[in-house]
Amino acid sequence: MAMPCAQNDHAVAERKAPASRTTFGGRMPTAPGDLRIETHGIAPVPEDRRYGGPGRLFTVWFAPNLTMTGVFTGTVGVALGLDFTTALIAVVLGTFVGAAPTAYLGTWGSRTGVGQLPxxxxxxxxxxxxxxxxQWLSSIxxxxxxxxxxxxxxxxxxxWPFWLGVLVMMAAQGGLGVLGYEAIHRLQTVxxxxxxxxxAVLAVKLLDGVxxxxxxxxxGGDRAGAFVLTFTIALSLSLSWAPYASDFSRYLxxxxxxxxxxxxxxLGIGFSFVAVQTLGLWGASVFTDQTARGIDTLLGGGALGAFGLLAVALAALCSNAMNDYSGSLALQTIGVRLPRPVAAALAAALGFPLVLWMHAADTTARFQNVLLLVGYWIPGFVAIVAVDWAARKRDRGGAPFDLAAESARDRPWWPALTAFVIAFAAAVPFMSTGLYVGPVAEALHGADLAYGVAFLAALAVYAPLRLRHRP
Structure with missing residues (x-):
């Protein structure tokens, strides 16, 4: 089902189908601290409804990464056979390389008032x-x-039993996703x-006894392969936010x-991910696939251990509320006419059985496989939207960005789709996961170069096709 996303498209849709107005539009937050339910979906946010400053982007991208997912990812470098220093270098490089596209795409939100997928x-x-x-499946x-x-x-x-803890967690994060943009920003600030x-308490404990x-x-070659794979895993964490980027700046x-x-x-993404992955590297001998138990043991149980467990749960709540929020916008983008709060709740509900599946067997292997597989499409996506954005800037010749005018320009859809599919196909031989190791990755001792290959392939295919179609 076709879906309008620009201002002029929405005007036409509203005249023809009043239901579209309530589905893709709706109530917007009016100021910092307005915690009423945001029913507004993918329709552009008008300039007179914008508020806030850039500083809130640091907290909204810092807090959700202080999770045990990042800590557990940090342990992978040591598990692959690297020493602490070498693995740390790979983590820092991978994190900031992956965070740069997210930071760049996020600047588009204030200029357009539109989320990333729309x-x-x-x-x-x-x-x-x-x-x-x-993106919708990735958010789940x-x-x-x-x-x-x-x-x-x-x-x-x-x-509680594990399933009940997960159920309560999913219900709470779904509730935050339903409340929407301002509730998420305010929560991340706190x-x-x-x-x-x-x-920081956890870090002190690590430095003291681990x-x-x-x-x-x-x-030799195995060490080089392990370095590249650690770099790629760190990159995949920070780059995974790229399709979310302008979702959380569209009201600025x-x-x-x-x-x-x-x-x-x-800096919000980079500092937070490096911090938690460094903890994982440092405490790899303590943290197992049951990292919550490792936290409790490390902190000595009691009140301090309970505080640590609560922090882990709250960190997951912060991160997953953003997943559900962006997932709701992605679902509307593909034409599903569900109100944004309902779509956010649906994403949380569908995540529940997937958690149980990951917990049922080899958590380490399943975690790494899901982590890598959900992100292989993102580099090609980033390359395509960045080239299109640059081409539109060139075509405007210095004129201000006008979303309605840009959306009205008739451009073919097939160049982007072609480049997107080719980029993913080109990356397959370079993938290295527990489910599949491509021939090139195998020859390179498990080094995963798929992200870089996908990005370059998308550029090589899409740029010539896009530049041929001038207005």
Whole structure:
């Protein structure tokens, strides 16, 4: 079903189908602290309804990454046979390389008043249904990746069975996703300080009694392969936010400083992910696939252990609320006429069985497989929307960005779809997961180069096709 996403398209749709107005439009928050339910969906946010400053982008991108998902990801480098220092270098490089596209795309929110997947229609046209569907499925997968640890922590804290802890976690995050944009921003502001304190306590405990791996078991080609795979896993974490980027800046005024937006987002994502992955690297001998139990043991149980478990659960809540919110916008983007709050609740509900599946067998292998597989489509997506954005800037010749005018330009959808599919296909031989190792990755001792290959392939295919079609 076709879906309008620009202002002029919405005007036509509203005259023809009043239901569209209530589905894709709706009540918007009016100021910081307005915690009433945001029913507004993918329709552009008018300039006179914008508010806030770039500083809130730091907290909205910092708090959701202080999760045990990041800690557990940090342990992977040591598990692959790297020493602490080498693995840390791979983590820092991968994290900031992956965070840069997210920070760049996030600056588009204030200029357009539109979320990331709805905005991708400029490049993809009707073919946006493919990345839109992938983003919706990815948001559910991330619910499981993060909810696995949050649900486990909540279950241990309250003495519940695992499934009940996950169920309560999913219900709470779904509730935040229903409340929407402002509730998420306000929660992340508070949680930035609370979670930073909790993880600082954890860091002190680690420094006091746990020693990092001074040497690794991997050597030669295996060591190089392990370094690249650790780099890629760290990159996949921070890059995974790219399809969400402008969702959380679309209410900022159009005149908001774009450099400040970029740096607040980059540093928020980079510092938080590096911090938690460093903890994982340092405490790899303590943290197992049951990291909540590791936290409780490390903190010595009692009140301090309970505080640690609560922090793990709250961190998962922060992250997954954003997954459900962006998932609701992605679902509307592909044409599903569900009100945004209902779509957010649906994403949370679908994440529940996936968490139970990941917990039922080899958690380590299933975690790594899901983590990598949900992100292989993102580099091609980033390359395509970035090239289209640059081409539109060139075509405007210095004129201000006008969403209605840009949306009205008739451009073919097939170049973006072609580049997107080819980019993914080109990456397949370079993939390295527990489910599949491509021939090139196998020859390179498990090094996963698929993300870089997908990005470059999308650029090579899409740029010439896009530049041929001038207005």
């Amino acid at each position: 905005l991708a229609r400029l490049a993809f046209g009707r073919a946006v249904v493919l990345p839109g569907a992938l 997968a991330w619910d499981a990746l993060v909810g696995l640890f949050g649900g486990d922590a909540l279950a241990q804290l309250c003495g 949680m930035t300080f609370l979670l930073a304190a909790a993880f 020693h990092p791996a001074a040497s690794g078991a991997a050597h 005024p159009a005149g908001t400083s774009r450099p400040r937006m970029f740096w607040c987002t980059l």
